[in-house]
Amino acid sequence: MRHLILLALFIVVPVFAASVTEDPLERQMLDIAKDLRCAVCQNQPISESNADLARDMRQIVREQIKAGKSREEIMSYFVDRYGDYVLLNPPKSGPGTIVWLAPIVLLLVVGISGFVFLRNRLKPTLPSAPKLSKEDAALVRAARKQENT
Amino acid sequence: MSANLLSLNLVELGQFCAFLAMLVALVQGLAPVGAHAFRQPRLAQISVNASVAVFALTSLGGLSLIHAFVTSNFSVLYVTQNSNTLLPMFYKVAALWGGHEGSLYLWVWVLSLYTMIVGWHGRKQYPEHLPVILAVQGLLIVGFFGLILFLSNPFDRSFPIPADGRDLNPLLQDPGMVFHPPLLYLGYVGFSVPFAFAMTALITRWRSELWIGLIRRWALIAWGFLTTGIMLGGWWAYYELGWGGYWAWDPVENASFMPWLLGTALVHSITVQDRRRMLHAWNIFLVISTFSLSLLGTFLVRSGVLSSVHAFAVDPGRGAYILAFMTIVLTVSFGIFMLRGRFQQAEEAITSFMSRESLFVWNNVMFTVACASVLLGTLYPLALDALSGQKITVGAPYFNIVMVPIFLVIVLLMAIGPLVPWRKANLERLRARLLWPLIIGIAAALAVIFILPASHWTAPVATGIAIFALSNLITEFARAIRQRRLQLKEPLARACIKTVLGNRRHYGGMIVHFGIVIIALGLVGSGLFKSEAAVNMSPGDEVVVAGERLRFEGVTPKRGPNYNAMQGRLTLLNSGRDVRPERRQYMRQENPMTESGIDSTLLRDVYVSMSDTTGGDRWAVHVYVNPLVRFIWVGGGIILAGLFLSLSGRRRARESEALDKAVQPAK
Numbered sequence: 001m002r003h004l005i006l007l008a009l010f011i012v013v014p015v016f017a018a019s020v021t022e023d024p025l026e027r028q029m030l031d032i033a034k035d036l037r038c039a040v041c042q043n044q045p046i047s048e049s050n051a052d053l054a055r056d057m058r059q060i061v062r063e064q065i066k067a068g069k070s071r072e073e074i075m076s077y078f079v080d081r082y083g084d085y086v087l088l089n090p091p092k093s094g095p096g097t098i099v100w101l102a103p104i105v106l107l108l109v110v111g112i113s114g115f116v117f118l119r120n121r122l123k124p125t126l127p128s129a130p131k132l133s134k135e136d137a138a139l140v141r142a143a144r145k146q147e148n149t
Numbered sequence: 150m151s152a153n154l155l156s157l158n159l160v161e162l163g164q165f166c167a168f169l170a171m172l173v174a175l176v177q178g179l180a181p182v183g184a185h186a187f188r189q190p191r192l193a194q195i196s197v198n199a200s201v202a203v204f205a206l207t208s209l210g211g212l213s214l215i216h217a218f219v220t221s222n223f224s225v226l227y228v229t230q231n232s233n234t235l236l237p238m239f240y241k242v243a244a245l246w247g248g249h250e251g252s253l254y255l256w257v258w259v260l261s262l263y264t265m266i267v268g269w270h271g272r273k274q275y276p277e278h279l280p281v282i283l284a285v286q287g288l289l290i291v292g293f294f295g296l297i298l299f300l301s302n303p304f305d306r307s308f309p310i311p312a313d314g315r316d317l318n319p320l321l322q323d324p325g326m327v328f329h330p331p332l333l334y335l336g337y338v339g340f341s342v343p344f345a346f347a348m349t350a351l352i353t354r355w356r357s358e359l360w361i362g363l364i365r366r367w368a369l370i371a372w373g374f375l376t377t378g379i380m381l382g383g384w385w386a387y388y389e390l391g392w393g394g395y396w397a398w399d400p401v402e403n404a405s406f407m408p409w410l411l412g413t414a415l416v417h418s419i420t421v422q423d424r425r426r427m428l429h430a431w432n433i434f435l436v437i438s439t440f441s442l443s444l445l446g447t448f449l450v451r452s453g454v455l456s457s458v459h460a461f462a463v464d465p466g467r468g469a470y471i472l473a474f475m476t477i478v479l480t481v482s483f484g485i486f487m488l489r490g491r492f493q494q495a496e497e498a499i500t501s502f503m504s505r506e507s508l509f510v511w512n513n514v515m516f517t518v519a520c521a522s523v524l525l526g527t528l529y530p531l532a533l534d535a536l537s538g539q540k541i542t543v544g545a546p547y548f549n550i551v552m553v554p555i556f557l558v559i560v561l562l563m564a565i566g567p568l569v570p571w572r573k574a575n576l577e578r579l580r581a582r583l584l585w586p587l588i589i590g591i592a593a594a595l596a597v598i599f600i601l602p603a604s605h606w607t608a609p610v611a612t613g614i615a616i617f618a619l620s621n622l623i624t625e626f627a628r629a630i631r632q633r634r635l636q637l638k639e640p641l642a643r644a645c646i647k648t649v650l651g652n653r654r655h656y657g658g659m660i661v662h663f664g665i666v667i668i669a670l671g672l673v674g675s676g677l678f679k680s681e682a683a684v685n686m687s688p689g690d691e692v693v694v695a696g697e698r699l700r701f702e703g704v705t706p707k708r709g710p711n712y713n714a715m716q717g718r719l720t721l722l723n724s725g726r727d728v729r730p731e732r733r734q735y736m737r738q739e740n741p742m743t744e745s746g747i748d749s750t751l752l753r754d755v756y757v758s759m760s761d762t763t764g765g766d767r768w769a770v771h772v773y774v775n776p777l778v779r780f781i782w783v784g785g786g787i788i789l790a791g792l793f794l795s796l797s798g799r800r801r802a803r804e805s806e807a808l809d810k811a812v813q814p815a816k
Binding site: 019020021022023026027030034035037043045048050083084085086087088089090091095096098099102103106107110111113114117118121122123 | 392397399400427496497498499500501502507510511513514517518521522525526529530533537539540541542543544545546547550551555682683684685686690691692693698740760
């Protein structure tokens with residue numbers, strides 16, 4: 001959490017008196033809000049939604065940060081009330097497991113089929129002609145000489 | 150009054166034309182069947198002529214709708230719902246595809262256009278297969294017209310006639326929106342042509358080496374439109390939605406992305422079949438799947454199963470029809486594929502794992518996995534909800550975690566693939582060619598780690614891979630030029646132009662790859678190094694974000710043709726330019742809309758969106774500094790340029806190579 005605050009400070013450096021800086025609380029809030037779905041919106045995180053519900057949820061996040069709650073605690077607060085639906089990242093257990101495992105399984109299945117496909121069609125090029133032994137080479141030379149004469 | 154009457158009757162005429170178009174399309178679809186059944190081959194010719202009639206009739210229907218929009222004929226329900234008298238003329242025309250009914254009409258209109266072009270194009274090139282191809286297209290047209298005319302009819306009237314219409318969704322009142330859907334549809338529908346070819350090939354046992362070359366161009370055209378449509382959608386989202394991003398992994402975006410992924414696999418694997426006589430059955434599978442995903446994309450968006458900005462309607466009748474139509478298309482096409490797929494030609498063998506054809510197979514593996522993952526992430530929450538009532542969300546963070554590694558592998562394959570020759574690579578030569586680009590790539594990755602140590606692991610890796618790919622492209626091109634100059638003693642510029650024009654297919658593809666690299670850099674820059682600040686500002690206040698100093702100058706009211714706006718002005722103190730974000734209140738809408746203000750240079754965008762006032766003259770302002778966003782749009786342009794070059798190649802490269810060789814000894 002501390003490095004997030006530092007990062008926010010680093011990004012928004014006050015230069016002189018008239019400048020305004022971002023409230024670090026606001027940055028922390030947005031970082032959490034990014035991963036929470038606005039339950040009444042169409043596939044939007046609450047950080048980007050203008051809906052009343054999203055505004056209320058952002059306010060709750062703010063208050064909980066002020067109360068010293070951690071990111072996980074705030075997330076689980078919302079999951080308790082809205083279910084897994086509120087998480088933009090599906091949960092890694094229960095019904096969400098499939099979504100997380102599928103890409104790996106797909107990669108294995110399709111990759112192995114691709115490999116098997118290629119291997120079944122793999123035909124080496126003809127082996128290169130064996131080198132002539134000394135005796136054979138001599139025979140060839142002799143035959144050529146005869147031909148030339 | 151008489152003008153009004155004319156307008157009223159024109160819509161009826163349009164509706165009549167649309168019904169007639171559906172009937173003619175049915176005839177078009179059944180003519181070859183009849184020809185076969187009655188042993189009258191000439192009957193099949195009907196479907197060729199019918200394709201012209203269907204397009205003409207569909208156009209009349211579409212034009213009558215546009216006329217209704219332009220003349221603000223509110224007796225048409227669809228016009229009332231999507232337009233009003235204040236709407237600027239430009240958007241009145243575009244409002245045709247601003248809603249559910251009209252965009253389906255646009256779909257079928259585009260489909261009939263493609264069908265007519267195929268009919269015209271094929272008369273000389275493949276006359277004996279043409280009727281069947283057009284019949285497949287005709288049946289698709291019938292399927293769509295059925296949905297349009299019986300379940301979502303844009304010609305429906307409402308009486309009494311309201312005095313004014315509602316409004317076009319203000320999000321859609323933007324030039325990007327005007328071109329985004331038609332281009333996307335040109336892409337989706339474009340894949341119906343390869344689909345019709347594949348179906349025809351399966352039904353008539355047309356040998357695939359004879360038709361695969363014909364669909365290459367159609368697939369590339371469709372792919373080009375789809376790419377442009379997606380890019381434009383991203384651009385539109387970036388300018389219009391005000392959250393500083395361009396891609397949200399929204400289900401609707403995924404719906405257009407899935408056919409793109411498989412379409413990309415397809416344009417690559419077509420080349421393998423064309424050059425090496427491999428992957429016949431796989432290509433047919435890809436063609437069918439790509440078009441099925443185009444259908445799925447249209448229907449996901451149109452049926453309203455996804456609750457999202459783009460979904461206009463929820464109607465159980467439509468949903469059932471759509472599901473039935475999809476089921477029929479999938480069952481019939483995959484059924485024919487299962488029955489007849491074996492009759493396509495025998496496969497040639499590969500010589501080595503290190504060959505271009507093998508890398509193309511890996512390309513297809515990765516694109517298939519990417520597409521299947523997106524498909525699963527998009528459909529699984531819907532299926533879970535329908536089957537067990539459990540609701541979960543698969544959102545942008547998930548897709549970023551899963552898809553980024555896949556794309557990194559794809560770009561890596563893209564970097565190496567073009568250097569590997571067909572059949573078998575000489576490993577030593579390949580290693581020598583890859584050495585310097587690899588060193589440059591690793592240096593770029595190390596530079597990122599060194600300069601920006603705090604960044605996510607993908608930043609150095611992606612940059613390294615992109616730069617590796619870029620160096621490969623450059624060294625490969627330089628090598629070709631050097632060889633040509635050694636042989637022909639040409640000046641540099643001439644050699645460059647001759648090399649590129651001599652092998653347009655190859656260099657067109659390389660330019661597309663170059664565009665992809667540029668986009669990849671843009672995605673890395675804007676995705677991982679974005680800085681932002683959400684602040685409340687009064688006039689005179691300054692804010693500094695990533696070294697950009699902005700001064701808030703205040704807000705002035707502004708009046709547009711159909712909205713009132715509060716326009717803010719912020720001066721960028723570094724350059725003296727200003728950005729003007731707006732808060733628009735459209736007259737017939739409830740919620741205000743944000744219109745972002747953007748100052749764009751090649752290396753970074755300063756992007757400002759303004760929300761509500763927070764008391765007095767203080768406004769909530771969200772400032773983003775997005776590095777390299779313009780790379781993405783520029784990369785899109787490069788891709789199109791490469792595509793045009795590739796399409797302009799008349800015959801395959803071998804001929805020009807043969808020609809070159811024939812010329813060389815004479816010199």
